[in-house]
Amino acid sequence: xxxxxxxxxxxxxxxxxxxxxxxxxxxxxxxxxxxxxxxxxxxxxxxxxxxxxxxxxxxxxxxxxxxxxxxxxxxxxxxxxxxxxxxxxxxxxxxxxxxxxxxxxxxxxxxxxxxxxxxxxxxxxxxxxxxxxxxxxxxxxxxxxx
Numbered sequence: 001x002x003x004x005x006x007x008x009x010x011x012x013x014x015x016x017x018x019x020x021x022x023x024x025x026x027x028x029x030x031x032x033x034x035x036x037x038x039x040x041x042x043x044x045x046x047x048x049x050x051x052x053x054x055x056x057x058x059x060x061x062x063x064x065x066x067x068x069x070x071x072x073x074x075x076x077x078x079x080x081x082x083x084x085x086x087x088x089x090x091x092x093x094x095x096x097x098x099x100x101x102x103x104x105x106x107x108x109x110x111x112x113x114x115x116x117x118x119x120x121x122x123x124x125x126x127x128x129x130x131x132x133x134x135x136x137x138x139x140x141x142x143x144x145x146x
Contacts, residue, residue: 016138026120027113034109035080041110043073047083048107053098055088064139082106 008014027038036044046062047054054062060070074097077083082103088094123131 023117023121026117030113030116030120031110034106036106036110040073040077041113043070043077044082044103044106044110047097047099047103051099051104053086053096055094055096056085057094059097077103 004010024038027041031038031041034041042063043059046059056067056070056074059065060067063070065073074083074085078085081100083100084098086096086098088096118128121128
């Protein structure tokens with residue numbers, strides 16, 4: 001092959017892309033009962049962490065999503081009764097996101113999802129932690145590149 005550097009099997013991007021699609025597909029099946037999409041689940045995970053309101057900006061930073069992507073997600077979660085969006089009294093430019101009682105209770109419905117996903121992935125805790133660490137390094141490196 002004249003351009004060996006262009007061999008699909010030699011690329012880092014392809015297994016990342018294929019794994020991302022497979023993970024999203026697996027989460028979709030695991031989340032079907034809850035009514036959450038995979039991306040909505042990520043939003044809920046961020047909000048469940050401390051159960052404290054977060055601004056759209058804070059949530060976007062945490063999830064690595066821009067407000068144009070995040071706003072429609074939040075609107076659907078609000079329409080489903082899982083959260084409230086309220087303008088900050090201190091700064092009306094900020095929109096604060098807080099969970100409803102229904103949104104907090106939804107944790108129970110999905111509490112077994114991480115364990116079921118870990119079983120589906122098939123990595124022991126040590127290898128899963130290594131993979132998370134490697135992926136965090138990749139994200140940090142790419143953040144520096146721009």
